[in-house]
Amino acid sequence: xxxxxxxxxxxxxxxxxxxxxTDITQGLPQLSIVGLPDMTVRESKDRxxxxxMSAGHDFPLRRxxxxxxxxxxxxxxxxxxxxxxxxxxxxxxxxDPEQAAGSAFLGELxxxxxxxxxxxxxxxxxxxKEKGVKAMFIPEGNIDEMKHIDDVSFFPxxxxxxxxxxxxxxxxxxPTVFHAPACGSGCLGVSYGEPDWRGDGAQASYGFECxxxxxxxxxxxxxxxxxxxxxxxxxxxxxxxxxxGKSMLASRMPSIMxxxxxEEILEVAKVYNIAGKDPYEGRxxxxxxxxxxxxxxxxxxxxxxGCRPRPGELSLAHRGVLFLDELPExxxxxxxxxxxxxxxxxxxxxxxxxxxxxxxxxxxxxAMNPCPCxxxxxxxxxxxxxxxxxxxxxxxxxxxxxxxxxxxxxxxxVEYSELEGCASAGSSSADLYKGVARAIAAQGxxxxxxxxxxxxxxxDTEKYCALGTESERVLKAAYIAYGFSARQGKKMLRIARTIxxxxxxxxxxxxxxxxxxxxxxPSDILxxxxxQ
Amino acid sequence: xxxxxxxxxxxxxxxNALKYIEKPPSTLYYRGDISVLAGACVAVxxxxxxxxxxRWAAYNLAHRLSAHGVVVVSGMAEGIDSFxxxxxxxxxxxxxxxMGNGLDICFPRMNEALSRRIADNGLLxxxxxxxxxxxxxxxPARNRIxxxxxRATVVVEAGISSxxxxxxxxxxxxxxxxYAVPGNINRKLSVGCNKLIRDxxxxxxxxxxxxxxxxxxxxxxxxxxxxxxxxxxxDMGEDEALVLGAVCEHGNMTVDDAAALTGxxxxxxxxVVTLLEMKGLIHFDHGRIIPANA
Numbered sequence: 001x002x003x004x005x006x007x008x009x010x011x012x013x014x015x016x017x018x019x020x021x022t023d024i025t026q027g028l029p030q031l032s033i034v035g036l037p038d039m040t041v042r043e044s045k046d047r048x049x050x051x052x053m054s055a056g057h058d059f060p061l062r063r064x065x066x067x068x069x070x071x072x073x074x075x076x077x078x079x080x081x082x083x084x085x086x087x088x089x090x091x092x093x094x095x096d097p098e099q100a101a102g103s104a105f106l107g108e109l110x111x112x113x114x115x116x117x118x119x120x121x122x123x124x125x126x127x128x129k130e131k132g133v134k135a136m137f138i139p140e141g142n143i144d145e146m147k148h149i150d151d152v153s154f155f156p157x158x159x160x161x162x163x164x165x166x167x168x169x170x171x172x173x174x175p176t177v178f179h180a181p182a183c184g185s186g187c188l189g190v191s192y193g194e195p196d197w198r199g200d201g202a203q204a205s206y207g208f209e210c211x212x213x214x215x216x217x218x219x220x221x222x223x224x225x226x227x228x229x230x231x232x233x234x235x236x237x238x239x240x241x242x243x244x245g246k247s248m249l250a251s252r253m254p255s256i257m258x259x260x261x262x263e264e265i266l267e268v269a270k271v272y273n274i275a276g277k278d279p280y281e282g283r284x285x286x287x288x289x290x291x292x293x294x295x296x297x298x299x300x301x302x303x304x305x306g307c308r309p310r311p312g313e314l315s316l317a318h319r320g321v322l323f324l325d326e327l328p329e330x331x332x333x334x335x336x337x338x339x340x341x342x343x344x345x346x347x348x349x350x351x352x353x354x355x356x357x358x359x360x361x362x363x364x365x366x367a368m369n370p371c372p373c374x375x376x377x378x379x380x381x382x383x384x385x386x387x388x389x390x391x392x393x394x395x396x397x398x399x400x401x402x403x404x405x406x407x408x409x410x411x412x413x414v415e416y417s418e419l420e421g422c423a424s425a426g427s428s429s430a431d432l433y434k435g436v437a438r439a440i441a442a443q444g445x446x447x448x449x450x451x452x453x454x455x456x457x458x459x460d461t462e463k464y465c466a467l468g469t470e471s472e473r474v475l476k477a478a479y480i481a482y483g484f485s486a487r488q489g490k491k492m493l494r495i496a497r498t499i500x501x502x503x504x505x506x507x508x509x510x511x512x513x514x515x516x517x518x519x520x521x522p523s524d525i526l527x528x529x530x531x532q
Numbered sequence: 533x534x535x536x537x538x539x540x541x542x543x544x545x546x547x548n549a550l551k552y553i554e555k556p557p558s559t560l561y562y563r564g565d566i567s568v569l570a571g572a573c574v575a576v577x578x579x580x581x582x583x584x585x586x587r588w589a590a591y592n593l594a595h596r597l598s599a600h601g602v603v604v605v606s607g608m609a610e611g612i613d614s615f616x617x618x619x620x621x622x623x624x625x626x627x628x629x630x631m632g633n634g635l636d637i638c639f640p641r642m643n644e645a646l647s648r649r650i651a652d653n654g655l656l657x658x659x660x661x662x663x664x665x666x667x668x669x670x671x672p673a674r675n676r677i678x679x680x681x682x683r684a685t686v687v688v689e690a691g692i693s694s695x696x697x698x699x700x701x702x703x704x705x706x707x708x709x710x711y712a713v714p715g716n717i718n719r720k721l722s723v724g725c726n727k728l729i730r731d732x733x734x735x736x737x738x739x740x741x742x743x744x745x746x747x748x749x750x751x752x753x754x755x756x757x758x759x760x761x762x763x764x765x766x767d768m769g770e771d772e773a774l775v776l777g778a779v780c781e782h783g784n785m786t787v788d789d790a791a792a793l794t795g796x797x798x799x800x801x802x803x804v805v806t807l808l809e810m811k812g813l814i815h816f817d818h819g820r821i822i823p824a825n826a
Contacts, residue, residue, distance in 0.1 A: 218788055219788065220787075220788050220791065220798040221786070221787045221788055221798055221802065221819075224798055224799060224802070239818075239819070240819070370818065376818070377584065377817070377818030377819070377820065379784065379820070382719075382720055382721075383581075386580075386581070387580065387581070387610045387611065387640075387642075391642070409819070410786075410818055410819025410820075411819070412786050412788075412819045412820065474807075474810075477810050478806075478810060481809075481810045499799075510803075511799075511800065511803040512803075514802075514803040514804075514806035514807050514810075515799055515802045515803045515806065517806045518787075518802045518803070518805060518806045518816065522817070522818070
């Protein structure tokens with residue numbers, strides 16, 4: 001009898017449903033696996049044989065053929081052990097095939113019959129759910145990471161024996177089903193989980209603590225720029241001398257970002273899982289990733305790659321923040337790689353037989369000094385660099401890359417009196433988040449699908465960022481005064497829209513436009529301009 | 533690039549002011565409009581390194597001089613010189629750049645666009661023929677031509693060993709007026725200027741001083757210095773007046789400072805700063821607000 005068991009394999013960023021077909025015929029005792037298995041899958045026959053015998057079953061001394069269908073997809077991962085073992089049991093008549101129909105099996109066997117954690121558990125389970133599979137037998141070690149996948153019956157098992165007992169009706173495994181919380185309907189800003197981490201009722205389920213903006217004295221303009229970025233998903237470049245607080249500001253960004261929705265949590269978990277990391281590790285307090293790769297990062301590590309492609313830093317920052325400190329120190333080639341993903345918000349990697357698309361919808365925060373010594377434009381400390389050095393330094397970042405960054409802000413030195421705290425502490429994360437929440441609500445109420453202002457298409461920009469006559473006049477004057485390109489003009493509109501949303505204003509008023517204009521790209525970053 | 537002309541010492545058009553200095557150049561190579569030499573000339577020079585303050589002063593002084601029909605002469609070096617030329621080009625009067633190398637070579641390279649603008653709207657001068665590269669001797673030597681062409685020389689910003697001090701020395705030796713823009717005494721780039729003042733140069737306290745001293749004020753060509761004022765309503769709101777007042781009173785400052793001084797919100801201050809900048813009343817550069825008009 002031919003047995004057919006369902007499982008799945010990773011195919012780039014996607015998941016493909018795999019049927020494990022097992023046939024036992026007369027012939028010399030042997031087990032052959034066909035259907036493009038990789039080395040790990042090929043080796044599974046020895047694990048399966050020992051595990052079956054440890055679980056108290058005979059290993060059929062006949063010719064066993066296992067076919068992984070579709071046969072032209074490469075299969076990778078050690079989780080094929082369990083479906084192969086179950087297939088052999090069904091084919092040998094030990095288990096009723098009806099019992100296993102409709103369920104998927106994932107798990108790596110050890111020689112003593114135990115089931116080890118499957119490496120790509122979350123990604124595979126998500127893929128199977130998408131393909132309509134409602135019941136999955138998974139290793140006990142994977143059950144915790146499935147907590148955000150709802151409407152699926154998970155049968156966690158610690159050993160092969162438990163699964164055999166369940167399938168033969170001897171002792172059932174109690175299925176675990178996770179339910180979406182009532183409020184987590186997928187709209188942004190609705191949060192669930194326990195700790196009230198911002199003190200304003202917003203809650204996140206997990207993640208490391210990041211600081212509060214109240215700890216940064218002064219720098220109100222930079223905080224405002226970060227608030228706009230968090231509210232409308234815009235990218236930001238900060239320029240300033242060493243020690244002015246650029247890194248400190250950036251690292252507090254997650255504290256004013258809305259918690260992830262359920263869908264987003266799963267998207268991010270999948271990326272991390274495929275990257276070979278704990279699906280929920282390295283998240284900031286809002287559940288969003290905060291990635292700050294060192295400037296020695298290679299182009300491949302940044303965008304992803306490898307012979308079996310794995311997501312890079314860009315994708316690991318999906319739905320979160322990518323912070324590039326000391327931007328000009330990065331490898332030029334690595335930086336140029338950013339251009340297309342910044343525009344398209346995904347990375348395509350092509351390998352033999354397939355192409356995979358990794359999402360990378362992050363907020364880019366770049367920080368740099370204005371010159372090699374760091375003090376150009378500082379009112380107190382004299383800059384030691386020649387104009388030539390300064391040009392060389394700034395020329396390491398290409399114009400097109402800077403052009404794609406929405407907001408630019410100078411972070412100056414903070415006077416001692418401000419540090420003393422005699423002035424008020426300034427805006428805290430909770431203060432700033434109020435504006436962000438307003439803007440998120442406004443963006444959600446607009447159009448059919450939720451779109452951040454930073455992602456509006458040209459058509460939508462025209463539709464949602466219409467200006468009144470007075471605002472139009474201001475923007476027109478700016479076009480003339482600063483020589484804006486059409487792209488920059490549209491960018492100003494989207495930023496002005498976000499500022500108006502933070503304000504809770506339906507119309508974009510002139511002051512919103514002028515504020516947006518103040519975050520334009522400085523003319524003298526690439527040449528030593530000045531008033532001209 | 534080789535479409536330049538020559539002017540010999542014995543030629544009729546050779547400027548008188550230059551004829552009677554020590555070691556006048558025997559041949560001048562030029563590109564552009566030679567009749568510019570007939571106008572009243574003032575040199576605006578300074579160091580290659582420049583602060584916001586220096587760039588602001590050079591740009592606006594040159595602009596103001598140009599508006600009053602005065603030809604601004606400088607050396608087209610980086611920093612102060614470039615900004616003097618840029619300011620002058622914004623006005624109606626042509627400007628003169630005196631080079632320390634052959635006219636077929638553009639040095640510094642970054643000023644290629646500027647040199648083209650000057651050739652179209654003024655005059656490029658050099659005592660060196662094509663192919664001569666600038667050396668440590670040619671640049672100081674051309675400084676005597678800059679000062680020699682002019683009735684007065686203004687040093688905008690200079691360190692203790694700046695080349696523009698040589699220009700000032702030449703001017704003094706040639707019996708021309710020397711002005712220096714005073715600066716804070718704790719700033720390296722103002723030491724040269726402050727020393728000049730101590731040694732007898734006139735401090736430039738108001739831009740108009742120089743026009744009065746040279747008797748050039750009557751020759752005003754345009755009164756409206758501002759090009760953008762008419763595109764945004766020029767009348768100021770209450771907040772704008774408040775911010776502009778604070779900036780003019782306290783010198784350059786950040787948006788946060790301005791907000792603290794005026795009591796406005798940072799967001800409101802930011803909008804006002806952009807408006808003021810579009811009206812040409814301030815510059816917003818490297819995160820600092822600088823008043824545009826003295």
